[in-house]
Amino acid sequence: MAESKVNSGFDLHVDLAAGGSRKAALGAALRNAVRSGRLNPGTRLPSYRALAHDLGIARNTVAETYAELVSEGWLEARQGSGTRVAHRGGAGAVASRSVVPPQMRPRFDFRPGRPDASTFPRSAWLSAVRRAVDRAPSDAFGPGDPHGRIELRRALADYLARTRGVRTDARRIVVCSGFWQAATILAESGIAGPFALESHGLPFHRTIFEKSGPTLAVPVDDNGCITQSLSELDARTVVLTPSHQFPTGVSLDPKRRIAAVEWARERSGLVVEDDYDGEFRYDRLPVGAMQSLDPDCVLYVGSVSKSLSPGIRVGWMAVPERWLDPILAAKGVRESTVGVIDQLTLAEMITSGAYDRHVRAMRNKYRARRDVLAAAVRGRVPHIGTLGISAGLQAVLTLPDGSERSVLRAAGDAGIALEGLSMFRHPAAVGPVRDGIVVGFAAPSDRSYSQAVDALMSVLTARAPALRRE
């Protein structure tokens, strides 16, 4: 049986005191290891044979010592599962150890930026990982190339061209762990700053870019980022979310796309396109990646965080030619940050079509959720407006001025995790403050979704008089 084999392979570090009988020394060492808590209750011990071999003592000595410690209550011997540290071992039983308490979980989770974790395509992933590991050349398990596995870079170059209109090739794809790492590379290398950011975005992203110095804010309205105002700013790089502005959800106006590219071209600058959820569009015409306007000055960034799981740390950059060497240099010649098996598995999923199938299924699911949310708003709080509802995993419900905070407080009281527009506002943003809540409608599980929407609508209707008073 596998179980007995398991035991024979376990390693155990034992310090045997010099002098005296080996049996006494081993007994003392093991008691001490259990008493001090170094060996936890339930820990399996090596087989007699293995430990005897490692310590250079007789097998019988180990067997006798184990038997003695079992009789003393330090160890437990179970048929078929070998010898383990007892759960209530002797007088020296270890006081139970504190482990981090489970994270506080809200009843309903509408936080933006997270997909439905229950939909991870477990069997598609397992099929792909099997093929990937079976087919991988040996050198895949040697030191990783920070550029990324060629299998994945090829698959991504084709996929991004096909689905997002990105103009690139495998050589100009650089694998990274996600937008976080892409931003870190740009900020820390000093090759791309100063950075201009959209006036509303993730504070967490701003923090990364500010490692290189203060960032500038470009205003966002209902047609996206007002890129015409870039020329007034002393920036070299602008970071945009053109497909689905985060968090407002609006799509960047075509003229403004061109303005941004021209701005970058004129000053040998860079546009960073954060295409964080570009796969998810519902009823408007597909909007291709802005990168296709000028692959020489737009650096395109994407990841599987929204399409598969934020727990899978695989992302990519499609890098303009003249930025490729500086970015690879900044990434370092030595270390890949992305596990090779995740890279090869994703390549398999893309080339086999399993990734497309999953994205399509998710798109249908999220569209249905979006419809439920939109219908609920129309039916129950028709005076509240919506933004960014035609794509992505989040929508904004706009609120009368000054009411955001009280709505968030009421939602919190009802066990609903939610974020307000104001928390995404750049401190250097100018113009009027807009009130609203950002509803990440992908996060709740299918089971709880309609209940979650219902709870949110109840909060908004309960506050309807106040919301209307404006």
Added chain:
Amino acid sequence: MAESKVNSGFDLHVDLAAGGSRKAALGAALRNAVRSGRLNPGTRLPSYRALAHDLGIARNTVAETYAELVSEGWLEARQGSGTRVAHRGGAGAVASRSVVPPQMRPRFDFRPGRPDASTFPRSAWLSAVRRAVDRAPSDAFGPGDPHGRIELRRALADYLARTRGVRTDARRIVVCSGFWQAATILAESGIAGPFALESHGLPFHRTIFEKSGPTLAVPVDDNGCITQSLSELDARTVVLTPSHQFPTGVSLDPKRRIAAVEWARERSGLVVEDDYDGEFRYDRLPVGAMQSLDPDCVLYVGSVSKSLSPGIRVGWMAVPERWLDPILAAKGVRESTVGVIDQLTLAEMITSGAYDRHVRAMRNKYRARRDVLAAAVRGRVPHIGTLGISAGLQAVLTLPDGSERSVLRAAGDAGIALEGLSMFRHPAAVGPVRDGIVVGFAAPSDRSYSQAVDALMSVLTARAPALRRE
């Protein structure tokens, strides 16, 4: 003469002689740059287009020149990665002691720090990944916890206690992608510097620690790092490789372990224990982790880079209580850097015993290799000494003063990738320079191992008169 800067991502200065054909002039300039060592093996050349534009010559001229130099062996053209300077280019091969770029493949690879990539336990990994993905709770596929998955932290706490004598618990384990990330966190957070490093170590590690300022060097002799001299240095943290000094392979003397811990205790400092290959010991008594001397001032770091694969980006820190919050804060609240499936799979491999079985099998394999190497040295170059041969994945062959460079050059000519002791020497190291080669005997495949050892011995015997002349 026209010196030109190329707009291709890095600066390449090409001096074109005036007169004659442009193609002949460009060919001569590039050959000269490679011959002189100005362009290192692996350096990427600009695209035809970029270079043609900058030199004001026809694109075809550049393309033809590149093709010519490829056929002459100066350059290499690879699908998807452009044109680069060849590893062993023509007659002018560079006698460089710098790390060979990962994309270049030598005939025999004795570079230290890499396991035999062909031994990755594919089926054990696949069984574990299946169980891990099947059993994972849904929230595993939500946003990751930078602290690391609890399943892995629990498994590691037990494993490290059992096999290395580490005194910790799941709460004080922090998952990271490897020593690289652990060092980056310590250096960038500013919580642990200035750093004292062993006088011989990975230049790559020094580079990370030097992000926080200059590092100091502590001398290493045949009993390891002379930690008694720490008190003369103005450091807060010392980084050690106590089990198997890298690269010399010696084990840190017990008195010196205690001296380091006492030094740290006195000044509220920190000892970082880089236990990069502690699982691999052959004929000496097991040496436990230094961390067990004082878990409150030793931060223990390990990873699967040597035990499984450097392509699997999973490592861990066992963190002293008072350093836990600062390290988690420096790691950031938002992003896990290690893929959740790799984490859960490793946890499965550890708890099922598959990880122990693999480590044990590898230990036997590497012991056999070590024996082959040691026997070959004794039999064929008995005048050459060895260091650090009782553990780990590398051994040092000590050479007469002044002979290291010529041995490396001869090895390079024989297609053997090898590194010299001198490239691991800290620039601030004091004391005599020691000549030697660091033989990473784990890297070659089983198939090529005896041939590789044979080739290395041939280099050493061919140079025997010179080596003895000293």
